[in-house]
Amino acid sequence: METLTDSQLNPSEPFDPSDSEDHPHAAFAAIGCADGKSRCPWAVATPGTLIDHDHEWAVSPCTPTEYFQALSIELFDSGLARWSQSGRHPSWYLYMADLEPSRVARLDDDDVEDLLLNPELIRNRAKIEAVIHNARICEDWSMTEWQELLAEAQVPALAEPPVRSLDLPDSTPESRKLSGLFRERGFKLIGPVTAHRWLQRTALAPGHVQGCFRAQAVLA
Numbered sequence: 222m223e224t225l226t227d228s229q230l231n232p233s234e235p236f237d238p239s240d241s242e243d244h245p246h247a248a249f250a251a252i253g254c255a256d257g258k259s260r261c262p263w264a265v266a267t268p269g270t271l272i273d274h275d276h277e278w279a280v281s282p283c284t285p286t287e288y289f290q291a292l293s294i295e296l297f298d299s300g301l302a303r304w305s306q307s308g309r310h311p312s313w314y315l316y317m318a319d320l321e322p323s324r325v326a327r328l329d330d331d332d333v334e335d336l337l338l339n340p341e342l343i344r345n346r347a348k349i350e351a352v353i354h355n356a357r358i359c360e361d362w363s364m365t366e367w368q369e370l371l372a373e374a375q376v377p378a379l380a381e382p383p384v385r386s387l388d389l390p391d392s393t394p395e396s397r398k399l400s401g402l403f404r405e406r407g408f409k410l411i412g413p414v415t416a417h418r419w420l421q422r423t424a425l426a427p428g429h430v431q432g433c434f435r436a437q438a439v440l441a
Contacts (some may be wrong), residue, residue, distance in 0.1 A: 225281025245340060249385035251432030258434045262386055275311070279421060279428040279439050288367045288423065289318040289359055293352045295345055295418040296410050312341040317352070324357035351409040358407050370406070374399040376420060381426040382436045392417045396426075 222370045251259040262272035282288045297313060316339055318324035333353070337344045359366070376395050383389060396417035403411040411419075421428030429436035 222418060227321050236255050247388045249430075251430050259432045259435045260435070261430050263304050264433075266304055267308055269310070270304050272335065272368060273304075273307040273310060273437065276327050277422070278437060280422045281424045285359070285362050285367055286321050286366055288363075289322045289424045289435075292411070293325075294424060295353055295415050296355075296404065297345075297348055298395070298418070299410065299412070299415045300347075301343070306343065309343060312339075317326075317349075320352075322356040322360040322362075324358045326354055328353050328356075348410065355408045355411075369404055370399070371425065373404055374423050378429055379425065379440070381440075382431050382433070384431045386430050389421075389430070390417065393426070 249262055252262050252265070253259050254265065261274060264271055282291065294313065297309075308368065316321055316336060318328065333349055336342060336349050337346060342349075360365050374395055375398065392413040397413040399416040399420070400411055400413045403416065417426060420426035424436055427436075429439065
């Protein structure tokens with residue numbers, strides 16, 4: 222795969238020597254792939270990561286369930302190497318009631334024990350129980366409750382993405398406030414980093430780099 226420099230992505234900009242392929246930071250810029258599309262450098266790590274990047278990451282929710290699903294995926298992935306668990310995402314939907322809050326809220330202790338025996342999942346009791354607990358809090362939420370939460374956190378309008386993935390922050394003042402608001406509402410295991418990743422997954426914070434075809438689609 223060819224690593225694209227900023228000058229290649231935007232020929233109108235003057236060439237910066239630090240953007241050359243020999244510069245260590247060039248590995249964190251958008252890369253050109255064999256299908257003719259440019260992607261974030263992490264997108265091609267695994268087949269699961271590529272699917273997540275191209276179809277699920279930075280997609281605006283259209284239903285309350287989609288807000289909950291994105292939050293649950295980020296909770297399951299929290300504390301683990303970034304993007305390492307993308308291949309497991311379909312398994313959470315398959316074995317955990319499509320991550321639909323009204324159905325997840327009905328799971329009991331026996332269901333938890335079954336999930337902990339499943340090798341296709343991250344067998345972490347605290348995370349599984351937290352997602353079930355969170356589902357019980359928001360199972361009756363409409364879009365209004367989710368949007369009120371975001372408004373109270375004062376999440377700003379989506380900004381331009383950075384040139385390099387190194388410049389995508391792990392948390393922000395808004396995600397720290399959002400984490401506190403989740404706690405106030407009774408949610409569990411939603412820290413500032415998880416809250417920020419949720420904002421990125423739901424296209425409310427930059428999650429791609431400049432030149433990536435998905436970044437262009439999100440801003441369109």
